[in-house]
Amino acid sequence: MRTLTLRQPDDWHLHLRDGAALAAVAPATEAVFARALVMPNLKPPVRTVADALAYRARIKAVAPRLDPLMTLYLTDHTTPGDIAEAAAHPHVVAAKLYPAGATTNSDAGVTDIAALAPVLDAMAEHGLTLCVHGEVTQSDVDVFDREARFLDEVLAPLVARHPGLKVVLEHITTAEGVAFVQAHAANVGGTVTPQHLLLNRNALFEGGLRPHHYCLPVLKRERHRQALAAAVTGGDPRFFLGTDSAPHAQGAKESACGCAGVYSAPFALGLYAEVFEAAGALDRLESFASLNGPAFYGLPANAGTVTLVREADPVPTALPFDDTRIVPFRAGGAVAWRVLPR
Ligand code: NCD
Ligand code: ZN
Numbered sequence: 001m002r003t004l005t006l007r008q009p010d011d012w013h014l015h016l017r018d019g020a021a022l023a024a025v026a027p028a029t030e031a032v033f034a035r036a037l038v039m040p041n042l043k044p045p046v047r048t049v050a051d052a053l054a055y056r057a058r059i060k061a062v063a064p065r066l067d068p069l070m071t072l073y074l075t076d077h078t079t080p081g082d083i084a085e086a087a088a089h090p091h092v093v094a095a096k097l098y099p100a101g102a103t104t105n106s107d108a109g110v111t112d113i114a115a116l117a118p119v120l121d122a123m124a125e126h127g128l129t130l131c132v133h134g135e136v137t138q139s140d141v142d143v144f145d146r147e148a149r150f151l152d153e154v155l156a157p158l159v160a161r162h163p164g165l166k167v168v169l170e171h172i173t174t175a176e177g178v179a180f181v182q183a184h185a186a187n188v189g190g191t192v193t194p195q196h197l198l199l200n201r202n203a204l205f206e207g208g209l210r211p212h213h214y215c216l217p218v219l220k221r222e223r224h225r226q227a228l229a230a231a232v233t234g235g236d237p238r239f240f241l242g243t244d245s246a247p248h249a250q251g252a253k254e255s256a257c258g259c260a261g262v263y264s265a266p267f268a269l270g271l272y273a274e275v276f277e278a279a280g281a282l283d284r285l286e287s288f289a290s291l292n293g294p295a296f297y298g299l300p301a302n303a304g305t306v307t308l309v310r311e312a313d314p315v316p317t318a319l320p321f322d323d324t325r326i327v328p329f330r331a332g333g334a335v336a337w338r339v340l341p342r
Pocket of ligand 2: 013039244
């Protein structure tokens, strides 16, 4: 049987939610990943170090082996003082920029990015990473063009104004996103999800409307999927693993106005292994999953290991989630690689 042993990976973009939903999903991440960069888009959002530490304690209560790395949610009211406080705390490693209205629970996000300049200056000064949801939000911009437009109109000028800032373009979905990261220096990185590496936008409409393939940024054309797969399997250290696993209850997805988000955490590492295997680059999976992210964030790689086996891992049609159910990515199918229990 073929096996593959890697340094234990980290998930550099994860939604864990709160309360009973948190308790339902966090164990799946700690079963595989050592650390997770936890997104702050709760209701209300995680705005301060005190919010982040309280949330971290709630995560540790249900997933004690996980090391949650926290992010602050930037708003129009975030101050340079908030940033200095965050940077001084080892458990807070980034702040997240959600353009207001871009995605799930982003209504408290930033409405005027130019006015954020003093906060971004403080982030550069203190070495706090900026994680970016890279989409413009104007309703007249085609939804498939929102990432590319954001890069040109918002992120390029932002990076030029703040050359010392560490920036992660989260969940890259386009060839333009790949090119943006590659065109910049080592202080600009990017995360890529399993679904954007494995699916193109046809998956949204295959035999009918497929709400469980809907996430933001939305799936793109096949040429973009190919560009993403080439970037991550090509060994460029600026790309690293971030699942964007984003759980929503089955009923909230299978709805007249379904929520955006794909729940991939329990099967994510095996899904990424499929991508690297298809590219003949399994030897590069460890860098993407376990080495590039810590190097970008200035943290050590993990000491432990995980082992994958080339053996079908069946994905249930649904999993328990609070008092309801959640439908995971590839539900009812199988993933080609199974992670052995640690
Ligand atoms: C995320 C969520 O549900 O919180 N949804 C998604 O489609 N990716 C938010 C986000 O990362 O955009
Ligand atoms: Zn996300």
